[in-house]
Amino acid sequence: MRIRILFLQAAAxxxxxxxxxxxxxxxxxxxxxxxxxxxxDWKASAVSRPATTRPSPSATPATIPGEIATSxxxxxxxxxxxxxxxxxxxxxxxxxxxxxNRRLAKELFERLKTSRSVRPVLINAGGAEISLPxxxxxxxxxxxxxxxxxxxxxxxxxxxxxxxxxxxxxKYCDDFHGYSIFMSSKNAKPLESLGFATTLGRAxxxxxxTPSLHHETQENRLVLDREKGIYAFDDLIVLKTAKMPAVxxxxxxxxxxxxxxxxNDPAYRNRLVEAISSAVENLAATTQxxxxxxx
Ligand SMILES: [Zn+2]
Numbered sequence: 001m002r003i004r005i006l007f008l009q010a011a012a013x014x015x016x017x018x019x020x021x022x023x024x025x026x027x028x029x030x031x032x033x034x035x036x037x038x039x040x041d042w043k044a045s046a047v048s049r050p051a052t053t054r055p056s057p058s059a060t061p062a063t064i065p066g067e068i069a070t071s072x073x074x075x076x077x078x079x080x081x082x083x084x085x086x087x088x089x090x091x092x093x094x095x096x097x098x099x100x101n102r103r104l105a106k107e108l109f110e111r112l113k114t115s116r117s118v119r120p121v122l123i124n125a126g127g128a129e130i131s132l133p134x135x136x137x138x139x140x141x142x143x144x145x146x147x148x149x150x151x152x153x154x155x156x157x158x159x160x161x162x163x164x165x166x167x168x169x170x171k172y173c174d175d176f177h178g179y180s181i182f183m184s185s186k187n188a189k190p191l192e193s194l195g196f197a198t199t200l201g202r203a204x205x206x207x208x209x210t211p212s213l214h215h216e217t218q219e220n221r222l223v224l225d226r227e228k229g230i231y232a233f234d235d236l237i238v239l240k241t242a243k244m245p246a247v248x249x250x251x252x253x254x255x256x257x258x259x260x261x262x263x264n265d266p267a268y269r270n271r272l273v274e275a276i277s278s279a280v281e282n283l284a285a286t287t288q289x290x291x292x293x294x295x
Contacts (some may be wrong), residue, residue: 008080012234016093021249022073025292029172030235034099034247036205040178041092054275056113057189058078063077063121063123063124063125063138063141063142064121064122064125064164065119065121065142066108067122069091071116073117073119073284074117074118074119074145074146074280074283074284074287075118075120075121075143075144075145076111076112076113076118076119076120076121076134076145076146076147076280077117077121077123077138077142077146077147077148077149077244078105078120078123078142078148079105079107079122079123079124079135079139079145079147079148079149079150080098080101080102080105080106080122080124080125080150080151081097081098081101081150081151081180081248082098082101082141082151083098083124083127083129084098084099084127086098087099088101088152089153089226089254090154090164090170090171090252090253090255091152091254091255091260092163092170092171092207092255092256092257093170093260094165094168094170094198094262095254095259095260097151097154097254099153100126100152100251100254100263101150101152102127102270102271104150104152104251104269104272105122105150105264106118106122106125106268107270107273107279108150108273108276108277109122109273111273112277112280115238115277115280115281115284117281117284117285118277118280118281118284121138121142121144122239123135123138123139124138125130125269126176126293132237132238132241133237133238133241134241135149135238135248136241136243137240139242139243139244140242140243140244144244144245145248145284145287146242146245146246146247146280146283147238147239147242147244147247148198148245148246148249148251148276148280149238149239149247149248149249149279150226150237150249150251151248151249151250151253152250152251152252152253152254152263153179153180153212153250153251153252153253153255154253154254154255155173155175155176155214155218155255156218156219156252159173159175159176160172160173160255161173162244166174168245169281171255172256172257173253173255174257174258175256176212176214176218176253176258177207177210177212177252177253177258177259178209178210178212178229178252178253179204179210179211179212179213179229179249179250179251179252180211180212180215180231180249180250181197181200181201181211181230181231181241181247181249181250182197182230182231182232182233182236182237182239182246182247182248182250183224183226183230183231183233183238183246183247183248184199184233184234184236184240184246184286185187185232185233186234186239186240186295187239187240187242187245187246188242188243189244189245189246192245193239193245193247194221194224194230194245195245195283196245197225197230197247198228198230199226199270199279199282199283200247200279201225201227201228201229201230202228202251202279203275203276203279203282204272204276204279204292205227205228206227207271207272207273207274207275208271209271209272210229211226211227211228211229212229212253213226214253215231216231221233222229223254233248236248239256249276251263251272252272
């Protein structure tokens with residue numbers, strides 16, 4: 001199988017990641033105080049402003065399961081990328097990536113709750129300040145068969161231009177658009193991770209979405225599948241610490257003004273959610289759930 005050969009070649013050639021997390025925001029590149037001074041224009045977008053107070057971890061469950069934890073259904077852990085106070089990338093209209101991640105992850109969660117074959121679990125629904133490895137641990141605790149991190153993309157800072165939104169200076173770049181899929185060969189199930197990445201890429205293409213290859217040109221990220229927009233990113237912490245197949249999806253480029261507008265359109269997001277759901281249900285149909293869940 002061509003993709004597996006490509007992957008094995010890629011896995012053999014990869015050493016330690018020498019590139020910064022950059023736009024992917026494995027860990028937020030800026031401190032919370034720096035983020036606050038960016039003064040995003042919350043009114044300019046449909047997404048809501050993050051909470052200004054930190055939720056209490058003890059008051060908020062780390063996960064919200066779609067139904068009882070003893071389900072024998074195929075379980076997907078949907079991880080909401082970043083945190084309310086460390087929001088990741090900032091959109092062209094000054095909105096934190098976290099708000100886009102939370103909204104889409106919740107819509108995906110609601111859609112998959114209606115699935116006959118899939119049990120969704122939402123990781124860190126309350127926005128508690130949990131570590132990246134803790135997210136993967138929560139997925140294990142919920143006996144997840146698949147881990148999917150939901151993110152939204154930016155570009156390298158040097159590509160950003162300035163513009164004014166409601167009297168405030170914001171940054172944008174309209175030159176890149178589309179989704180990106182990442183997997184790690186350091187994950188416990190690398191071939192299965194690539195298998196789901198391939199299924200997901202196919203589903204997104206079939207639904208009319210296009211991949212962006214800017215992580216190759218801007219960060220020298222290794223492309224595993226150019227047609228479907230799949231990259232290797234071995235040291236993404238949530239992917240390499242997950243005990244189950246794991247993939248990170250950048251749903252779109254929020255510094256692109258037109259793409260940000262699309263991602264704020266419920267009908268567009270519904271198409272995205274349907275494509276992701278079909279990929280998950282496709283995998284569920286061909287995968288045995290964890291044996292321990294059947295006891
Ligand atoms: Zn992110």
